[in-house]
Amino acid sequence: MKRKMKLGRRFTLHISFFTKFFTQIILCISITLLLISLSPSVLADPLPVYQYWADENYPPFEFKDPTGEAAGFSVDIVRAIGEETGFEINVTPHPWTEVKDALTDHTIDLSGTMAYDLNRTDRFVFSVPITTLNWYLYVPDNSSINSLNQLIGKRIILAKGDIWEEKLKGENFPAEITIVSDYRDQLKQLSTGGFDAAIINKPVASYLMEDEGIKNIKPSGQAISRLNLCIAAHISDPALINQINEGILIITRNGKYDEISKKWFAPAEREIESKMYRQIFFYVLLPILAIIGVIILWNRSLQKIVTTRTADLRMELSARESVENALRKSKQLYKSLFMEVPVALYRLDAEGNFLDFNPALQHLLACHDREMLLQMKLWDFIEDSTAGWHPDDSLPDSDYSHELRIQTYAGQIIWALNSYKPVKNNDGIIRYYNGSLKNITIRKRVEEDLLRKNEELQTAYEEILSSEEELRSNYKELAVSQQALEVSENRYSL
Incomplete structure (x- = not known):
């Protein structure tokens, strides 16, 4: 019994020993695996931190949010670039003039919203564009100004440090230029009516006008300039800008740039x-x-x-x-x-061409080809030896009649009574003639016979008168002779 108890205690001791041994081995293996699984970034040197000052009044690109922190499109872009290329930023909001001066003095490392201009390249180095903006003239609603040339001699209000302050002052633009602290103040003073125009890009102007409730000014005409908005560093930091450019390429390819754009511009x-x-x-x-x-x-x-x-x-x-x-x-x-109707009827145009006629006219003129007759004039059938018929516009609107000697298409000579009436338009110009032709050949022949008989009777009458005179003369001579005879007889009787 005692032997069995000793064997049991030995077995228990062996089990306890092996349990502790294996527990220590497992713990060592776990620590080793944990160290192996640690990210190299944890073991690497700490990330560099760059000082980035943001414009506190340039929405939606950079602005101071209600909590006093910097926010906006450019801020998120720089943060995303840092995550992809291995740096951190310490971003704080400041007035734009302080941002530009600090970057010029190399007090800070980055600015996220600087418009590229050749005149700035002696102080700053620029990234590839993160966006492109159009600058417009903003004028009162009742203004007709729509170009930069119309601002000569006018009152222009600009934000301090803006690219257009540098441009107009550098060119000695002939206008009365007033500089105010920021874009918000610029638009507010323009809306009060004390200035003729302001120059500002449209996204910033739209956000600030909406925020301030400004509704009495408007963008006018076409964009006066189109400038690239870039991330800028001091002229001595081209390596930093190269890193920024690499990050812009990465976030453009992986879709983060589009996500940030939708966040700030889609609303x-x-x-x-x-x-x-x-x-x-x-x-x-x-x-x-x-x-x-x-x-x-x-x-x-x-x-x-x-x-x-x-x-x-x-x-x-x-x-x-x-x-x-x-x-x-x-x-x-x-x-x-x-x-x-058996009467020959016709209609002529102003030149005498046949427009229409009835079969009786064809029969009268002995022309049975209607199409051929439509190509002819009425006075083609009138003999020149007789009085021609050539009506004109001077004829009054009344009925007219003429006796015409006509040679038919078959060559026969006939006489016809032409009765017609001109039809005129409102201007007194003859449109056409309506008329009729009546064959009076028999009547004309009877008249000619009567005229001839009358002439014969007249001749006979004149001959009778001449004979009567002769008889009277003979009678007188006979009377004289008779008287002479009577005188002679009286003489002889005595």
């Missing part, structure tokens, strides 16, 4: 769209709906009028159809009369 775009939609609703859709409502009410009131008017129109159409049918029948009757 503004949505607000602009929302404002635009509200304006469309109130100024376009609402009036249209009101007009539609008025139209519906007016339409209902018109329905009764339309119903009544429709009935009247149907009656009017029925009456008009009756009139048109009557006119159609009248026209057919007129055409029938025109074509079948």
